[in-house]
Amino acid sequence: MQEIAPVPPEAQDVVVAAYRYQSGQPAQVLDIHHLAAHDPLQDGFIWIGLKDPSEATLREVGAQLGLPDxxxxxxxxxxxxxxxxxxxxCLIVVAVTLGLKDLRPLLGTTQILIAHGLLLTVRRGSNSxxxxxxxxxESTPALLARGSDFVASELLDLIVDQYQTSLEQTEKAVEAIEQQFLIRGFKENDVRRIYRLRRDLLRVHTAVSPLAELTRRLSRIELEYVDAESRAYFAEVSDRIARTAEFINSQRQALAFAFEGGLMIGQMQQTDTTRKLAAWAAILAVPTAVAGIYGMNFKYMPELEWTLGYPLALGLMGSVCGFLYWKFKKAKWL
Structure with missing residues (x-):
């Protein structure tokens, strides 16, 4: 087996777990820096989990497990x-993981390497x-005895569970936005928040939805490292991912409806304000016009000599303004 320089001790914390499972025996802890030759028929099932490993660690583990370059x-x-x-x-499946921090998506990856009697998982950027x-x-050895392909399907199913846990939080945020829209409408900051949430959901959908087709392929195509018995499990995972993608789309549509509703209410409020301004402008135009005529200071204006000319002018302006106010009020412009 190829000689490789040992990985420094500070790199050992990348190993989440490394076990060998054999029928009727307790789990055996493995040292990834000293892995012996493995025969799946005699040595059982090996499961190694790494988190944010270095390149040197992956090359060492790959060489000891006999993985191709x-x-x-x-x-x-x-x-x-x-x-x-x-x-x-071997077969490698790359799945995107999802977490949330302050309702912002944290996307990571989990690489799942499947071989006969071997499962190697590499996590990056994920707190899952x-x-x-x-x-x-481990509590049900019969499940581990089904092989690495079955465990891989269970791992993908767990990743889908994490999708749904995160999306339940975003669903509550979407419902809060809809409730806020019904109570008091939207403000400028609310519109920015809706846009950001819709953008985040689009990112999640783009990262998650291809996994449905990938697992569907695992369930339908004959692959050397996926048994016929395990294909049904991958098919179930594929259906769950498809439903998850539909759920993401429904949340985006709910935000779109709320956003469009907010725009419509804003336009209605703007139209209402414009009507009020137009009505008051029409009312005030009457005294403005009459006062403008009297302000032209013509020499021959007989009504200037009338004793009742001033009260009549004021009465005329008040009557016309009152009539216009009544008409606009009846038309619900005021």
């Missing part, structure tokens, strides 16, 4: 979208925890 390069390379890669002696799944499977 191109598979190791894929494990080292960063990914932003779900991906399925098949190699000479797979320990509950490991504990559940």
């Amino acid at each position: 191109n598979a190791v390069e894929e494990l080292i390379a960063p990914h932003r979208r779900p991906k399925l890669l098949e190699f000479s002696n 925890n797979y320990l509950p799944l490991r504990a559940r499977l």
Whole structure:
């Protein structure tokens, strides 16, 4: 087996778990820096979990497990979208993980390498925890005996659970926005918040939805490292991811309706204000016109000599203004 320089001790914290599971025996802790040759028929099932490993760690583990160079390069390379890669002696599934911080999405990746009797998981940029799944499977050895492909399907199912947990929080935020819209409408900051949330949901949908097609492919295509018995589990995961993508779209549509409703209310308020201004302008135009005529100071204006000329002018202006106010009030412009 190829000689590789040992990884420094400070890199050991990248190992979340490394166990060998054999039928009728307790789980055996493995040292990833000293992995012996593995025969899945005799040595059982190995499950190694790494978190944010260095390139040197991945190369060492890959060499000890006998992984092809191109598979190791894929494990080292960063990914932003779900991906399925098949190699000479293994299969790599890249899944995007989702978390939330202050209602902002935190996207990470989990690379799942499936081989005969081997499951290697590499997590990056993710705070998700797979320990509950490991504990559940360890408590039921018959599940671990189904192989690495079954455990991979369970791991993908757990990732979908984390999708739904995060999306439940965004659903509450969307409902709060809708409630706010019904009570007091939107302000400028509210519009920015809606746009940001819709943009975040679009990012999540773009990152999550390809995983549905990827798992559907695992459930339908005959692959060397996925047994026929495990395909049904991948099909179920695919259906859950498809429903999750539809749920994301429904949240985006709810925000779109709220945004459009806010715009319509704003336009209605603006129209109402314009009507009020137009009505008051028409009312005030009457005294303005009469006062303007009297302000022209013509020499021959007989009404200037009338004793009742001033009261009549004021009465005329008041009557016309009152009539216009009544008409606009009746038309609900005021």
